[in-house]
Amino acid sequence: MEESEFVIVGGGPGGVAAAMEAAKAGVAVTLVDENERLGGQCFRQFEKGFKVADPEALGLDYKEGQELLHQFSLLGDKIRYLNKALVWGIFNNRTIALAHNGASSALGFKRLLAATGAYDRPVPFPGWTLPGVFTAGGAQKLVKSERVLPGENILLAGTGPLQLVLAYQILEAGGKIEAILEAGNFYKNWLRRFLGIWGNWDFLKEGLGYLRSIRKAGVPLLQGHIICEAHGEEQVEEAVIAKVDRDWRFRPSTARTVKVDAICLGYGLVSSTELTMLAGCEHSYDLRLGGYIPLRSTTMETTVPGIYAVGDGAGVAGRKVAIEEGRIAGISAASSLGYLSSRDAGEQIKPCLKRLDKIGRFRRVLDDISLPRRGLYELAKDDTIICRCEEVTLKQLKEALSDDTLQIKDFKRMTRMGMGPCEGRMCGPSMIEMMRHRLDASAEGVGCLQPRPSIKPVALGVLAAAEPAERKKQ
């Protein structure tokens, strides 16, 4: 079996930063990433064949990403980089299982970093399964790497600053936006509260830059608004939007219909924790940070010794936090492997912590504003599908609820919710929130769906093609 001292799963900002720090210290690093090219969702690069004429048009994070990736490429010979490699399991906390080049294999590690990122928070409402309804991340991928617009007249609905980034990218790509619905209250809370935060001018400048372009294009930014329903025969034709109260419950009297053919939903992100959960790391629930997230020490180590977690997969916090956390994990791993004295490691980590602290102050404000409120989880009607893979409706879940079912695991058994190919990634987070609110139970009381290998779908032919040498038939 192949082995690498430090295996990093995920080639987004956090994984890349960790790889660079560890490699600089002399560690043999293997970086494994599912995508064809490095950068993750945040620094997503173009599919081969595209040329970037105007990096400015892709947002500031694109430029920043290019710089980081350039630095990474300078360390090329010191880091083993596997692209299009899917991690489908972790076993005995000493090896990960890879699907790569059409065959399954095992890769041993001494230290592991999960930099697995996050995905868009699914919010079920009537019509959310219609073609033409995109996640903000999915739409961003289309626009950024494939240069395809999701529709001709687009509605953005959700919360938080990532919506502004997407809007900016759509406009720069020549798209038309009907409106941006922000469930929270941007101007009132956002900008005013920013004034109290010193030292985050970068963020502020960036945000204001996006806002300016949106205003220039004449796109209405409707605060305190959400999408309640989407209608259409074959695909989205219109959306019902309305004002909300402070719990984000919509006011029926304010509901109105807008004609759109695409809807992008950006209600924040949910951490991808399949790998750390499968590894048996302890997790705790924090809605602000993206649901269940692994508990970590200040060195980014989880409760399983030797396994680290950084970035959005360990609590949604954006690329700047991911980079600093990645650096810390890289330095810590190098130190624990004996490549750096603990004093040197401590010295190197200090500035990262300082920058993290600075970002942290800013983030708390953002978190408060964009935290999903309970009204959002009351939009689904009886016939609304909650689990898309198994087509389980709210009504079926309610019926299960009456049969003394309180835990997600029991819902799964009774309704097949979460049993599809996404393994509950789509329905799990909503289910936790709906149960929390409907029964006033804590998230811990509701439980979560335990991932089992394979954590992502893998073709049986790929598994069957595993190196026979890996087989230790006794």
Add this chain to the structure above:
Amino acid sequence: MVPHEAEVVVIGGGVVGSSVAYFLAQAGKNVVLVEKGWKAGEASGANAAFVWSITRKPGIDIRLAMHSLGIHKQLEAELETDFEYVRGGGLLIIEEETQVPFVEAHLKKRAEDGYPLELIDAKQVLELEPHLSEERVLGAVYSPIDGKTNPIFLVLALNSQARKLGARLLHHTEVLGIQAAGGAVKGVVTDKGTIKTNLVVDAAGSWGSFISEMVDVKTPVFPFQMAMLVTEQLPPTVSHAVMGASYMVEEDAGKNEGLGCGLIMSQQTAGNLLIGASWRKAGYDKKTIQEEIELIARVNVRAMPMLKTVRLIRSYANFFPQTEDDLPILGKVDGIEGFIMACGHGGHGVCLGPGSGKLIQELICDGKTSFPIDKLTLSRFNRAGNP
């Protein structure tokens, strides 16, 4: 809190315990079921979902299986919710020449016992299951009465009906001890309180021995791990319960120490294929390992090449409550009044559970069973745990 008293306390909420509780409630008994974990949370929720008789041995084994197949049919009519029981037929596929003598010997003994089986040739097999590889099929034993079910739905259906009939079901409730005095059961102590009772049914599967130890009874049940894979949903692809004849060959059937795998396939009503199955002695470990997942994929892709492009979405493992003679332990226990065993069903708990439940109910309510089960009592084992 738990009820203060009950006529019968059933320990274990799998197919076996849920069947016992259902039939007792139906017979009007005041019954409480205690389960430390989830509904169908152990082997009952992680198996091949077969309702199967082909490989059952002559004698009490096939009689119990046939009895239970009938009870599955009865439950299908009785229970209000569907549990996806389909008698689509069973196929024991002969994949290697070396398996032939074992299969022939089995067929001969079954015919002598009055339970004959039908042997079909490769062409007939491929007509029944066209996706199987021509190269891997030499022939098969066919049984029209075998099939598959949804064991989790079966448990849920049994539980909800039992509750309607007055049974109380306590999940996430752990049995800590059994009170006894003068050689008779007096109560069950749980982490949520004590239930006074004179009758306890040990349907705790792989934990059956821990429960019986509470009344100083040693039960030779050991955990035996089996792992399986779940694929994405497919259109109708496999219509039978399919098993490889390697299971008939003693040395392949898990008696060796290492990792083994034999062909198992069935398609759930929802469309997912359950494929397996690998085995290894792993104690009470429920995790699957990379090696066995890859091995199961290899065995199944070899038998059905179209599976190459079908995606795995999940794997699961559980341990079967195995006994040395591969038969369950059913009935009263000498020396302790009111302690009844219904565990050790090995890999056949789903198939034999409903039948066992009915027999235990008859034993409790009538003092006798519809056919004799003395060959299944604990007393068949000597001190070393061998029959």
